[in-house]
Structure formats: C-alpha cells, structure tokens
Amino acid sequence: MEVAVRVVQAACTLCQRVQSSLLLPASASASGSVHSKIDRSPVTVADWGVQAIVSWLLSDCFQDENISIVAEEDDETLSSSDGAALLESVVAAVNGCLIEAPKYGLRSPEKEFKAHDILQAIRRCSSIGGPKGRFWVLDPVDGTLGFVRGDQYAVALALIEDGEVVLGVLGCPNYPMKKEWLNYHQRYYRLMSKVSPPTSGSWHKGCVMYAHRGCGQAWMQPLVHDFGKLDWRNSREVRVSTVSDPISATFCEPVEKANTSHSFTAGLAHSVGLRKQPLRVYSMVKYAAIARGDVEIFMKFARAGYKEKIWDHAAGVVIIREAGGVITDAGGRPLDFSRGVFLEGLDRGIIACSGPLLHHRIVGAVDASWNSSTL
Numbered sequence: 001m002e003v004a005v006r007v008v009q010a011a012c013t014l015c016q017r018v019q020s021s022l023l024l025p026a027s028a029s030a031s032g033s034v035h036s037k038i039d040r041s042p043v044t045v046a047d048w049g050v051q052a053i054v055s056w057l058l059s060d061c062f063q064d065e066n067i068s069i070v071a072e073e074d075d076e077t078l079s080s081s082d083g084a085a086l087l088e089s090v091v092a093a094v095n096g097c098l099i100e101a102p103k104y105g106l107r108s109p110e111k112e113f114k115a116h117d118i119l120q121a122i123r124r125c126s127s128i129g130g131p132k133g134r135f136w137v138l139d140p141v142d143g144t145l146g147f148v149r150g151d152q153y154a155v156a157l158a159l160i161e162d163g164e165v166v167l168g169v170l171g172c173p174n175y176p177m178k179k180e181w182l183n184y185h186q187r188y189y190r191l192m193s194k195v196s197p198p199t200s201g202s203w204h205k206g207c208v209m210y211a212h213r214g215c216g217q218a219w220m221q222p223l224v225h226d227f228g229k230l231d232w233r234n235s236r237e238v239r240v241s242t243v244s245d246p247i248s249a250t251f252c253e254p255v256e257k258a259n260t261s262h263s264f265t266a267g268l269a270h271s272v273g274l275r276k277q278p279l280r281v282y283s284m285v286k287y288a289a290i291a292r293g294d295v296e297i298f299m300k301f302a303r304a305g306y307k308e309k310i311w312d313h314a315a316g317v318v319i320i321r322e323a324g325g326v327i328t329d330a331g332g333r334p335l336d337f338s339r340g341v342f343l344e345g346l347d348r349g350i351i352a353c354s355g356p357l358l359h360h361r362i363v364g365a366v367d368a369s370w371n372s373s374t375l
C-alpha cells in the first residue's frame, strides 16, 4: 500500500505538469501532446508517461522485472514512425518526474531514460489478468477527456489477488481535500490557465485516496510535491454519506452521453424520488466522491456491446466498499475482476451507493423500467 501511494503521488506530479502545459494558450507543446486512438478517444503524453513510470517504479521497488501489470495503454503509436515527436515528449516528461522520485521516498533510475527504456516499460504492462495469482491494474489517466479539458481526472492503481481487488489507490489531482474548495479551485484554475498556469510546486489542491480490502476503512491524504514533508498522520479516514432519503441524495454520472445513457438515469432518478441535478464528472473521481460522502449515488449504463475494462473500476470499487458503500452491476451482483481485462458478465450497468437502502431502490427501479427503455 505504501509503495502504491508513493507511486501514485509521483505519477500525479507528472500529470499536473503535462496538464498545465496543455492548457497554455496556443502552446507549441500542446499541439503535439494529444493523440487520437482508433476509437477516437484521446491519449496523451501523460497517459504513456504515467504508465512508464508506474511500470518502472513498481518493478524497481519489488525487485521484479517481470512484475505483472494490466494497464490501458500500449506502445504501438509511440513505436511507429509518426510517433517520434510524441515519444520524445514522453521521454522528457518521464525523466523530469523520475529525477524527483526520491522526494516520494522512491529511487530514481541510475541513468536518464532513453526512448527504448520508455517503450520497454510501457510494453511490460501486458498482463491480461485472470482468476489466479497477483497482478496490478493501472489506468494511468482515467478521464483523459477531462484531463485535456483542464478538468477532473484520476490516476488509478489497484492490486488484484485471485480475482479479488485487495487494494486501490486513486490520485485525484484536481479534486481538493474539501468539496467546498472545488468551485473556487475550478474557477481559479480556468482563469489562471488563460493567464499563466500555476507552477506545479504551488498546486496542492488534489487528494489521494486509498483502501485495503477487509479493513473497513478508506483514507485520503493531500497531494504533495515532496513526500518527505507529508506526515502519514495527515491522512484522514473517509466515510460514505449517511443520507439515505432520495430527496436529499445526489447522483453522479459520466459527462459524455456517449459513455452512459443520461436519459435512462434521469428516468431512474425520477422514479426513486431523487430531486437534485446530477453531478457530471469525468473519471473515477466519481468513485472518490461516493467514498468520501460528497455524493450518494453513481450510475452508468454504457451502450449495448460496450465492455467495461477492469482498470476503469478496480481501484474505485475497493475504496467505495471499505468506506462503507455498495457497488454492483445493475442486477445487484458484484463486479467480477477475475475474467481478464473486461468485466465479463456485467448485467446492464454499474450502480454504486452510499448504503444498501438507496442501492436496493435503484436496482429495483432498473428492473421496473428496463424493458420499456430503448437500451
């Protein structure tokens, strides 16, 4: 757990630097830093950079060159002839971050990384998961769309043992320790990014959340740029909301309508008596929000045929559960992390709630309205 938290803290620093540079007006570096994948989703220098550093740091910490990691990105684009400029940016971002690894109580590599070291580190995350043994699961940047838009995103790292998520760490660089800081923070960030972006060293407005299966506790600590100054006693326990009356509950969901049916969730919300506007947030920050009691419900109904990937959920699931929440598919069954990179057998959608009462109502409402929906 300690290694995972340190590694995620370091990875968040890399992300913050890349995000600041992306937000520079007409930034020369920005134009080349975002690439479009075959499914037209974005991938950036930060996605590859984080995957490379997490891969290298984990294998270095555990002295295991063959450490097993399932992760979202691959090296195909960077290895291709038109990926040379991107690769160069990733090399610079990774070296800039790893040189500071000792600040996080981690080791820097003996020599600066060259392009082929980066490709190798990215490629090493090629585990395909499964029912047996132990492997890490990494979403280097979850909510890449939010990331490129200067908004919410998360670095998500989990450990799976024999098909069960045993620990999860969620780095949320733009999600302040206190919900009340969020508006102020976002307005400030947008304003600043038009003038001069904040230097990474002065930016302490994020948090890192983590939990270990079976402890019944989940924790949050501030994002730091010098781990030596971080006292583990600054970590505070987080807990889900105690609200169980739908009238006072808030639900959250993905921002993009391509990723979930906003109309179906609006119908569900109405039928169970939710009255507040949904909070649309990018990334697993939604899971962080449930775990620490900022919202009560998360719902996602992807289009038929879309298969959810384990890295989009693993870290968040264990944090929500240990913080006291309930998370299942829409049939009320636990998410199955034991069947490879996909959440195979997922029934319709995902529902996370601060407690069993709300969860029961929503699952019931899905059943009542599913057949008349167009999903």
Ligand SMILES: Nc1ncnc2c1ncn2[C@@H]1O[C@H](COP(=O)(O)OS(=O)(=O)O)[C@@H](OP(=O)(O)O)[C@H]1O
Pocket (backbone or CB within 6 Å): 041, 072, 139, 141, 142, 143, 144, 145, 146, 253, 254, 255, 256, 257, 258, 259, 260, 281, 282, 283, 284, 302, 303, 306, 309, 312
């Ligand atoms: N079609 C479709 N349907 C459902 N989900 C999809 C789909 N395409 C992608 N993804 C995955 O969604 C991840 C982003 O989820 P978000 O909750 O951040 O979505 S949103 O941007 O707020 O709409 C996103 O994670 P990242 O790629 O890490 O950003 C994807 O893994």
Ligand SMILES: [Mg+2]
Pocket (backbone or CB within 6 Å): 041, 042, 043, 072, 144
């Ligand atoms: Mg992606």
Ligand SMILES: [Mg+2]
Pocket (backbone or CB within 6 Å): 139, 141, 142, 143, 311, 312
């Ligand atoms: Mg993701």
Ligand SMILES: [Mg+2]
Pocket (backbone or CB within 6 Å): 047, 072, 139, 140, 141, 142, 143, 144
């Ligand atoms: Mg991602």
